[in-house]
Amino acid sequence: MRRFALIAVPYAWLLALFLVPFLIVFKISLSDIALAIPPYTPTVKDGFSALIQGLDFENFVFLTTDDLYYKAYLSSLQIALISTLLTLFVGYPIAYAMARAPQEWRATLMMLVILPFWTSFLIRVYAWIGILSNEGFLNQFLLWTGMISDPLTILNTNTAVYIGIVYTYLPFMILPIYAALERMDDSLIEAAEDLGCSRLTAFWLVTIPLSRNGIIAGCFLVFIPALGEFVIPSLLGGSGTLMIGKVLFEEFFNNRDWPVASAVAVILLLILIIPIVLFQRNQQKQAEAEA
């Protein structure tokens, strides 16, 4: 009985916060657009049999007829993948330095990583417009040092999107890696060195494998939200920046086509489920290994 209750809690959570919303979106994706409140048909009000008969996969077929959609998915995957790697390269050294810092500093360093969250996400992204624009701080500084003679165009390009994503999601990369590194026993490194490893080899053979779970967790925490990101590409990206979040927004708001927007969202979710399942499996393995 107790065991049943323990399992029921997470499943109820999953049901209420994932499965039910997903089924609602999935149902809308099988409906047809209509000029009504809400703007699709059939609805639950039409009765159960009409509801079932009115559903079809027309909208999913439509997505395959226009290359805009697969281009947007591919370009989102690319942007999310590259920015996850960039975040890892920036985040790992920071997490490593934090874990190696004297015990009494660590709380302060942790605080500094979390501090930006005290300001609204939107304001922080807006601030980057001021930094990256042609007349912005970065260009003025570079012009002043004489490193460039003409202002660099960064804002409204994909470069600005990468900068924005790396900046925004950096704490999500640092924290799990830091947690993994902090638990690591220093004597393992000493042992490796005693056995003839150089510092670099010891880092590669001991530290990296031991922080592997932190790296994987960090990468998922960055990759998953970056894939569907809307705010950063729309504020920092140019009109050429193609991301599925923007396409979704246009389907929903400009075309007022909730069914097609839902179909785009369902496919996005399916793309995300694969890495999430891999992540879950990794977690499980880790739990089993520790037990």
Add this chain to the structure above:
Amino acid sequence: MIKTILTSTATLALVAGAALAEEVRVYNWSDYIDEDLLAKFEEETGLTLIYDVFDSNEVLETKMLAGGSGYDVVVPSGTFLQRQISAGAFQKLDTAQLPNLGNMWDVVTERTEQYDPENAYSINYMWGTTGIGANVGKVREILGEDAPIGSLELVLNPENMEKLADCGVHFLDAPAEMLPMALKYIGEDPDSHDPEVLAKAEEVMMKVRPYIQKFHSSEYINALANGDICVAVGWSGDILQARDRAAEAENGVEIAYNAAKEGAQMWFDQMAIPVDAPNVEGAHKFLNFIMDAENMAAASNYVYYANGNEASQEFLVEDVSGDPAIYPDAATLDNLFTTTPYPPKVQRVVTRSWTKIKSGT
């Protein structure tokens, strides 16, 4: 114990219900009213006014079609209003509660009837045109003294646009206004819903797209005023605000607004009451307050847009009523056109075409 909780919950609900009845919730465009009017309304009626703002018709429409927005008065533009009326999003106005209806101007009400037959669901708040804002000095420097600043040639002829590109050109991010403009330029019916005709508009836009710095519907106000860009296709009042900001800053930037001489689009922002408005009586009080001649004039004097209220005209300042960019003369008025909403299938063609124009794919 449980009984106490139940009673106190019921009491709370009653109190909350009573409080709700004293509130009027208005959802209007940003930077679109003299805020002194909001305080005046609260003083006159004793109602609490909750005033929220939006910046695109699309956002408003999504709220309306989802239902249960909680607003008592909203302000969609003509074509959006028409579509939302057919979706059943609004309720008919109770004219008995609107004695100030007599102040309205037939020049405007005749035109808004095409969106809202007999003006049964809405009253006009403001109206304007979509046209061209130019930094006169810089444009003349680049294109010569006879630069066509009042013509679509300036923004839709690739030869002119190529020269202007370095100086900066912004277009509205609004396909329902830009495609009709392109159609007008090549002499087609700007209100065409025929995908083949709309494809011609796409061709016109594709030729000038390399020279457009940005598609955006509000940034151009500051960019024009600061002299960051030379030309913007935008809404009349916004460009006039840019003109005044530049004049106040005394930065040597002179901005001119022109409704294109080939013909310009005329649009109307209409106040309406959602079908599920919590405080219908309060909503009518707000509409009647806005239709008061002096109140409406105060709003126009503040935002530099023309209104649909004839009685308010005697209270307008000369800067507003005497400016042909705000109140066009009869000849210009004849040259303005209006459009009707695209049906869903055509809307999809238009949005797809717009994505192609903006992103090249």
